[in-house]
Amino acid sequence: VIRDKNRTSVCIWSLGNEGGYGVNFEKAGRWVKEYDSTRLTHYESSMWQMEGHINDTSMLDVESTMYADYKWIDKYFENPGEVVWHRVSLGKGSEYGGAGEWINLSESKLGKKEKEQMAVVKPYMQCEFIHAMGNGPGGIKEYIDRLYRYDGFFGAFAWEWCDHAIDMGDSKYFYGGDFVEYPNDGNFCMDGMVYPDRTPHTGLLEYKNVHRPVRVVSYKQTEGIVLLKNEMNYLSLQEYVDVTYEVTCDGPLVESGQLDLTDVPAIRPHQTGNVQLPVNVPEKGRVYLKLTYQLKHADAFRSQAYELGFDEILLENVDGSNRRVTDWLNSNMENAEAIEVEETERQLIVKGARFCYTYDKLHGIFGQLEAGGKVLLDRPMEVNVWRAPTDNDRIIRVEWQKARYHQTTTRAYTTEYAVTDAGVEIHSKMALLAITVQRLMDIDTVWKIDADGRISVKMDVVKNLELPELPRFGLRLFLKKDMDQLEYYGVGPQESYIDKCKAGSHGIYTGSVPDQHEDYIRPQENGSHADCDYVIVKGSGLGVAAYGAQSFAFNVSEYTQEELTEKAHNYELVPCGSTVLCLDYKQNGIGSQSCGPRLKEKYRFDEERFTFEMNLNPLYGTMIEK
Numbered sequence: 280v281i282r283d284k285n286r287t288s289v290c291i292w293s294l295g296n297e298g299g300y301g302v303n304f305e306k307a308g309r310w311v312k313e314y315d316s317t318r319l320t321h322y323e324s325s326m327w328q329m330e331g332h333i334n335d336t337s338m339l340d341v342e343s344t345m346y347a348d349y350k351w352i353d354k355y356f357e358n359p360g361e362v363v364w365h366r367v368s369l370g371k372g373s374e375y376g377g378a379g380e381w382i383n384l385s386e387s388k389l390g391k392k393e394k395e396q397m398a399v400v401k402p403y404m405q406c407e408f409i410h411a412m413g414n415g416p417g418g419i420k421e422y423i424d425r426l427y428r429y430d431g432f433f434g435a436f437a438w439e440w441c442d443h444a445i446d447m448g449d450s451k452y453f454y455g456g457d458f459v460e461y462p463n464d465g466n467f468c469m470d471g472m473v474y475p476d477r478t479p480h481t482g483l484l485e486y487k488n489v490h491r492p493v494r495v496v497s498y499k500q501t502e503g504i505v506l507l508k509n510e511m512n513y514l515s516l517q518e519y520v521d522v523t524y525e526v527t528c529d530g531p532l533v534e535s536g537q538l539d540l541t542d543v544p545a546i547r548p549h550q551t552g553n554v555q556l557p558v559n560v561p562e563k564g565r566v567y568l569k570l571t572y573q574l575k576h577a578d579a580f581r582s583q584a585y586e587l588g589f590d591e592i593l594l595e596n597v598d599g600s601n602r603r604v605t606d607w608l609n610s611n612m613e614n615a616e617a618i619e620v621e622e623t624e625r626q627l628i629v630k631g632a633r634f635c636y637t638y639d640k641l642h643g644i645f646g647q648l649e650a651g652g653k654v655l656l657d658r659p660m661e662v663n664v665w666r667a668p669t670d671n672d673r674i675i676r677v678e679w680q681k682a683r684y685h686q687t688t689t690r691a692y693t694t695e696y697a698v699t700d701a702g703v704e705i706h707s708k709m710a711l712l713a714i715t716v717q718r719l720m721d722i723d724t725v726w727k728i729d730a731d732g733r734i735s736v737k738m739d740v741v742k743n744l745e746l747p748e749l750p751r752f753g754l755r756l757f758l759k760k761d762m763d764q765l766e767y768y769g770v771g772p773q774e775s776y777i778d779k780c781k782a783g784s785h786g787i788y789t790g791s792v793p794d795q796h797e798d799y800i801r802p803q804e805n806g807s808h809a810d811c812d813y814v815i816v817k818g819s820g821l822g823v824a825a826y827g828a829q830s831f832a833f834n835v836s837e838y839t840q841e842e843l844t845e846k847a848h849n850y851e852l853v854p855c856g857s858t859v860l861c862l863d864y865k866q867n868g869i870g871s872q873s874c875g876p877r878l879k880e881k882y883r884f885d886e887e888r889f890t891f892e893m894n895l896n897p898l899y900g901t902m903i904e905k
Contacts, residue, residue, distance in 0.1 A: 280311055290422040293340075293406075294322035301329055308338035323406045326379065328366040341433075345407040348876035349421050352403070354381055356429045359400040361385060390720070405435035410874035411482050412470035413670030413799050417507040417590050417778035417869030418879055419489045427510070431487055437486065438874070441471035442496055444800060451850045452800050466670070466801045470873070474800070481773045481797060483549070484782035491588025493520055493572045494549055496590050503557025505570070509546045516546035520572045520587060524556065526594070528564040529601050529812075530768055530787030538570075559595075564602045565768075565812065566594040567785050591784050601768060601812040604826045607896065614810075616730055618703050620696060627696055629703050629772040634732035634897065643691030643707035650732050651899030653821050656757055657857040662689050662711060662722070662738075663755035666804040666866065667843030671873045678747040683713030685844065689722070702729035719743055741888050750804075753831070753863035754893065761819035762858045763792040765835055769811030776832075778868035778882040790836050791856050802843040802852055807834040807866060816860055822898035825862050829892065864891035 283289050292311050296303055304322065311320055319340040326344060328334050340356070342364075354362065365382045368855035384394055409416040416437075426432050428588060452475055455463030469475075472483040474801070493516060496506040509516040514563065517540050525535040538554055546552035560566055569592075574585040593599075621628040627638040637647040646659040665685045668676035679685065691709040705726040711719040723739040740752065770780050771788040774797050788808075797805035808814075813826035814833050837854040840861075846852055868882030896902075 280314060282316060289318065291319045291321050294320070294835050295324070298324055299329075300325050300327050300334060301332065305335045305338070313340045313875040321404070321406065323630050326366060328379075333390075334366055335396070337396055337399075340401065342401045342403045343406050344403075344408065345405065346871070346875035347405065347408075349425065349879065352422075352425050352429075352432065355403055355786045356431060359431070360398050363397045365389075365397065365550075386825075392419060396831060400431070402431050402433045403429075404433055407438040408435045408871075408875070409486070410470055410671070410871040411437060411439065411472045411480065412467070412871075412873040413801060413803050414774070414797070414805055414870050415482055415669065415671045415779070415873070416485075416871035416875070417671070417776060418871065419486055419779075420781060421879065423489050437472060440504075441477065442469035442475045442800065443471070443475045444469055444475045446475060449850075451848070454800070467873075469800055470670075481782060482779070484773055485779055488588045488781045491572060491590075493522070493588070495570060495590040495592060498556070498568065499596050500560070500594055503555060504553050505556045506551055506553055507546060508551045509548055511548050513548060514542070515548070516552070517543070519575055521575050521584070522554075523571045523573060524558075524617055525569050525571075526558050526560070526566065526568045527569070527786060528561045529603060530785075533561060533566075534558055534867075544607050560596050561596050562597040563600070563605075564596070565599055565785065568592045568594055568597055569784055581905055589784065600828070603768070604812050606896065607813075607824070607826055618698060618728065618730055620698060620703055622696075627694070627705060629728055631728075631730055631732055633899075636728065636732075636734075638694075638705060638726070640691060640694040640707070642689045643694065643709035643722070644689060645726075648734075648897060650897035651821070653899060655759065655762075655821065656822060656825070656899055657759060658757040661755040661842075662687075662862075663861060664711065664719070664749050664751060665840055665844075667749040667802060667840045668750075669803045669869060670801065671870050671875075672750075672804075672867075673873050675747065675867075675872065675878075679750060681716075682719070682746045683716045684719070684750060685841075687711050687713045687719065691724075702727060717743060717745070719746060732897055734897075736891075736893050736895075738891040739888075740891065742886065744887050748867055749865075751861070751863050751866040751884070752889075752891060753861055753865075756823070756860045757857040758816060758823065758860055758861070759819070759821060760837075760856055760858055762816050762823070763818045763837075765790060765792060765795070765814060765816045767808060767811055767814035767833070769808045769814075769830070769833075771808055774806050774834075775809040776807055776866060777809060777871045778836065778870065778879070785809075785810070793837055796838065798849050802838075802846050802848055802849055804840070804866075805834075805838060806842065807832050807861075807863070814860075814862075816858060817898060817903055818858075820899060820903065824898060825860070826894050826896075827892050831893065833861060834863075835860045862893055864889065 292306055321341045323343040323345045325336050361384055363384050364379050366379045409419050444454045447453050454466045473479050492510050494508050495510050498505045501651045521540040526533050543554055571586040571589040574581050578585040619630045629636045634650040639646040644660045648655040689709050690712050691707040694707045696705045707724045709722045720740055720742040725737045727735045766789045768787050770783040773783050775783045795806040809832045810830045815824045836859050838857045865884050867884040868878050870878035
């Protein structure tokens with residue numbers, strides 16, 4: 280305190296970090312307040328209370344926690360001064376790491392002095408939140424929403440800015456244990472928003488847009504009025520930003536422009552204002568209105584028109600389905616020739632004029648797809664529930680591996696087929712199994728193949744609820760390595776997940792398969808794209824289109840999830856020689872449980888029953904360009 284008392288950057292004194300609490304801290308805190316009464320004091324570890332001691336926190340000006348979950352924050356502001364957090368001895372509480380419990384102060388039997396102290400309502404801050412380790416953090420939006428919702432929630436500090444690793448040259452970074460030192464903390468030193476070379480993580484891009492300085496409160500589509508809120512502290516919206524907009528339908532731009540704010544009364548800090556924004560909305564297709572906030576005047580480190588953030592609004596219309604997908608789903612067969620089915624003890628061989636598919640009756644899945652005289656698969660398809668654990672999966676992965684989610688296989692108990700005018704229908708009753716554990720789930724599966732070779736699948740799934748939430752569920756295809764280009768409609772261009780999707784927006788995106796890989800220093804699940812209508816993977820005159828009436832998630836990589844799971848460093852990764860396409864009904868959320876709360880319920884994949892539907896169109900010849 281004496282050393283730094285004249286530093287103007289210091290606005291809050293902290294008694295330390297994660298050091299426990301007791302009489303020595305109390306005495307130190309009182310000295311700090313006596314020596315410098317001009318600054319606030321804080322100490323997160325006052326949450327802990329020793330056996331037989333009643334904490335004195337009167338010298339602390341703020342209530343401070345690390346990684347408290349949303350419910351804890353809501354409870355703090357529910358009835359302040361009456362419903363309060365009671366510190367109890369370690370291990371006897373029910374929340375926040377066992378450090379305490381919520382009590383109604385008027386009904387409690389605490390002493391007068393303790394009640395008086397606890398009745399003091401203090402502003403609240405999170406001295407650490409959204410642990411940014413590896414692929415993460417997820418769930419940022421819910422925290423920032425609460426920062427704006429509660430006036431008493433005055434700040435939170437993302438942990439942390441950068442990954443800490445040793446640059447060994449040749450794009451190799453070492454972390455704890457790589458020097459055979461003891462003790463070490465593994466890769467727990469790599470929990471930043473940027474890589475060691477300060478390249479932004481996708482988590483920083485997510486944080487930036489969630490923390491945007493302007494946001495849409497509402498949009499009245501029929502009236503063409505958008506209500507904007509200025510989240511800046513000192514500048515009016517008109518002083519700081521220009522707002523551009525665009526309307527897209529299934530990806531292509533249909534309208535764009537810039538909001539005219541000259542005749543709009545100044546939207547002052549923390550205030551809202553209505554702005555006219557009538558737009559033309561196509562009757563059919565997925566239509567989005569996107570407002571982008573650009574810096575009005577260049578400053579010391581940003582150029583004029585630098586993007587500060589954006590909002591995306593799904594507009595209402597007659598039919599909100601993606602028109603390209605609708606055309607695929609409703610298209611008539613071009614080939615009316617009959618399909619032949621040859622059955623053996625283990626296989627169904629389905630032949631059409633330009634395709635030959637081999638169905639594995641033991642596993643209820645296709646072992647091979649051949650179309651236009653070319654083989655699509657390097658390995659049989661798989662029903663897939665595993666993902667390479669992210670750093671934020673470090674706790675739940677233990678439960679996942681106990682359940683053997685990483686060592687599953689399917690078993691079809693019955694398989695029947697029928698040839699109809701529409702093609703061939705295969706019905707398998709099957710299960711997802713793993714060694715040494717009970718059955719993971721039952722799957723009632725119907726595959727359909729038409730005369731053009733188009734495949735559809737419907738899987739009705741019933742999961743064993745005694746097992747933990749799933750990492751994911753879907754199909755995994757090992758396509759030919761030369762199929763290394765893709766196009767998709769969904770959230771991009773960055774990776775996106777159910778609770779980490781605010782940095783991207785809906786559109787048509789193209790690229791190469793290697794470019795989809797987010798190269799985390801410790802390999803893990805990466806590169807997924809959420810809320811997709813279709814994806815096309817192609818190359819060397821061959822391709823496959825995957826699509827559905829319901830949106831889905833996918834990722835595509837030159838690495839298998841097993842490779843990402845097993846390797847400790849990105850420079851150790853070896854491509855598998857195939858293009859690995861995962862088509863997911865859903866993935867578990869990302870969260871920040873590497874050091875934060877458990878994943879929010881709505882982002883957990885713990886459904887007991889669900890239905891997964893997907894369509895696959897093999898592409899070859901002129902079909903590639905359609």
